[in-house]
Amino acid sequence: MLIRVLFAVLVVVSLVLGYAGLAEYLATSTQFAHRPVDLLYYDLQLFVINSGPVSNGGPYPWPLEISRFLTPAVTGYAVVEAARLLFATEIARLRARRRARHIIVCGSSVAARTLATHLEAQHPVVRVDSARSPATLVAAGLARADRLYALADETPANIATVLAASQVERRAHASLEVYAHVADPELGDALRDRGWKNELEVDFFSLDGVAAKQVLAAVEPDGERLVVIGLSAFGRALLLELARRAGRGIVDVIVADPDGEPVVAELRARHPFFAAACRVAVVPVYIPEPGVHLVFVCHDDEERALRDGLTAAATVDATRGTVIVRMAQLAGVGEMIVQHGHEDRLRFVGVLDMASVYLSERITDSLARAVHRRYLRDQRALGQDVADNPSLVDWDELPDTLRDANRASAGDIERKLAMVGCRMVPSLEEVPFAFEPEEVERLAVAEHERWTAERKADGWRLGARRDNARKLHPDLRPWQELGEAERQKDRNVVLALPEILADAGYRIVRRAPRVQRNR
Template identity: 40%
Template sequence: MASRSGGFGDLPRTPVAPVLWLAFAILAVISFGCGLVGLEQYLRENPGLGYSGHPLDILYYALQLFVLGSPPLDAGGPFPAILDFARFAAPTVTAYALIEASRLLFASEIRKLRARTARGHVIVVGDTLVATTLARRLRQAGDQVVTVPSKATETGPAPRVAGAARDPDILRAASVGRARAVYACTDDSAANTAIALAAARPRRNGSTLAVYAQVADPEVCAALQARLLSAPTRRGMRLDFFNIDDLAARHLVAREPLTLPDARPPTIAILGATAFGRAVLVELARQWRIRDRAAQPLPIEIVDPTAGAAVTHLTERYPFLTRVCKITPHDFDLERLLATPSDGPVPDRVFICYDDEQQALKAALTAEQVWPGEPGSVVVRLDRLASLREAFDGGDRVLDELSGTLRLFGVVHAACDPALIGDDLVERLARVIHERYVLDLTSRGASGPALVPWDDLPDRLRLTNRSQAEDIGRKLRAIGCTLSPRVGPGREHVLADKEVERLAVMEHERWRQDRVGQGWRFAADRDDEHKLHPAMAAWPALPDEMRTRNLDEIRQLPAILADAGFRIVRLRTT
């Protein structure tokens, strides 16, 4: 079960500073006690020194040990061993107290100085669970992190900059001009967008600043990503938006692929039509579409008072869901579902996706009793309660000692992976392009080294798909169109034949220039070893077969974008 720990938040560690404080406090008490006993013994053995042996005087002399000025010691030794210990231990405590006081006094200025002089660092803006988790994981990866809290707070050992997070002066104080990346993770999506726009300015030194803004609403996030892809590329900066639920769903489904029990599609139950629940459904469908070559629909039941509306919304945004899945919505809560007799099969996998963690935990314990399955078959979303993992996955397995069915999943911890956040819309479109390519060729019975899952694809071919995806915005601008998420009412633009041909020419020239940069040349016969290809000719000189192939690829563009949840819309008359 240890391998499952990656989905949880880190358990709190014992801080070092309180331990030191406690140790020196104990040393101070011991030193004071030893001083009392040692001074009393020393003055009793040396009455000629002229110092009083009254208890209050001894108390005063013992306190003076901490400031290196106890008068009875001025006459010199020898001293009792216990007094010798006290006269060295007490000043040690005083020195530590002075150092600690100076550290606390100047900590704020030191942190500001470190922030202003930082270089190649990462700036994390916000006080949320996402911000703190992301900052911790970046530090664990070896990055220098400067945090900018949403409010004017100055606590914490890491370099921090106080003030309003969306103030450009605050970003300059965090040395944004020399930073490597900025993550805006406050609990206000509008503020995150403003911070990202303020930070995303082209640089004069030629380096690239990556800026990522968290957006809570997945549809707003998709709209902002579409706007970015449709806009002209600006050098020296990389701006992107991310949604925690979408990232966590991709992480979960990728790490735990579906299995085939008894050579049949697994049955899935999703409790909660939340943003995370909807994202899990879409990711499961994507994985199943590639895995199931026999085109068997994946049975998914979704339980939520708004399940029907959620399914309608999802199938409108992602048309491929109706071809890949058999989705059954249940427009009621879990209690009613459990009270309703069912002759259907017991779900093989249950995903409990409620935003309310108390509700999710209650549903998890109930579902584990009603739907017993394989170990880890009931996945429950928990974030702030993720510390309960010790009861489920560790040690004595107090709450799950019988079957091991439950699997706690921390959405925030899973999503706060810098590499996962860095997978922008271009990366996801490249994956969809490759998936469509694999499905198209395998349906014709073809085979080859490129017909593999995306993660197994050679870097050279992945780069080719990324370049094609990155150029979509430029092509759409050329015909007066843009990219828009398939959300709400909207009229999708149908590419005319002239537009198809124009985009096919643009794609061929882009592909040809890309290959020229890699050293490819024209030849009548293809030779990959010597980088020779018959398609390296200009468009007018291409054989009809190759032209038709390019035209067919452009005709598939609306379907590719639909698979990713987007559509082409007209901006103006060309």
């Protein structure tokens, strides 16, 4: 802004000095006219170094002498600035081509802008409004990018972005994580299992599905009467996630939606695990009853969600009721209401912010939490508590060293699965999976070698008895030297992988054999 103001001042000064100098210089001239309009014309010609009165070499009055050098300089700066603005887009594209390990966010939606803003705090980000062609992604530097997010409002636009990405030649040995939003989770499952050119693997996800998973992981319903008001995409995702988390039990849910019957019937028909795990009572309007309630208000219309949330919070059991309201752009309004103490039973979840946080983290963070949850369950089942084992605390209370250990274990899951021709894919439904005995043994050896290398890198040494303070452990020896009980610990880690992945919302599938193509 300051440079532009200075430029404008120089233009005015050049004009004034030029006009004054020409008026003095041509006052007695018989060769050049010196009416005011003629002086202005000659003055403007100074900017293109083509003014007739100053072509004979002078001498000239000092104002004209200054102006005849200043005006071309101003013109030169204007040309350079115009060229810079004209080619700014192309320069940005050239820079993008040379970028490496950056993240590309495609789409002009609120979700795309929210995610890009969240990512820019820690990563180099290239934003693209629309990327339906490979050329657009090449210009954004996809060949060297780490991640690609397709977050347009329309599902076809995001699928088109994935198709375009599959046609871009990647740098050798460069991995690419692709995330594409689809409104229908079932469509995402179908697309995820397809083969893509250049072995591109894509995580098709639903923003509301991600938020539903995060919400239930945070609140962990246990004994409350569950109520879902409004069967929006978020409401349907909540029901499916509740069913998935039910295990072998039955979940009772009240659905308050005047049009809920056909939606629930469709969910039962399309998802057998939902029909088996959820017992749903559909009512047109929610009428609170005494008891412990956990109410989810799920309307897409945020004004309606806010109204129904406030109404529910005012009528549920004052001491044992919690109302969770889905918000997107009005999430901040909900926080303001809670912070000012108007309704302490209200909780507002911002699906865009929540999904952005989830998507911006690498997959290993969600898996690391699942690994730790499984560890807690196993140790507590053995009668251990925090007094016996200080690591038996929630994830947020874990020391950084133990979090990193869980992340290392989670980060190695994909490598181990690839060793036996498997991979993990996001899935709402827990699909049974079993490794072959020889696969269990092979992966158990790999897990022990990973664990041994990790412990040694952290300074642990072989000792007759475990001593956390001195970093001594009796299992820091080759697989061949382990006893059968110690080997079984590693086998148990492998056997638990399907359940750990299901807890994080994934399942294991075997890779299809590659088809040899004739050239």
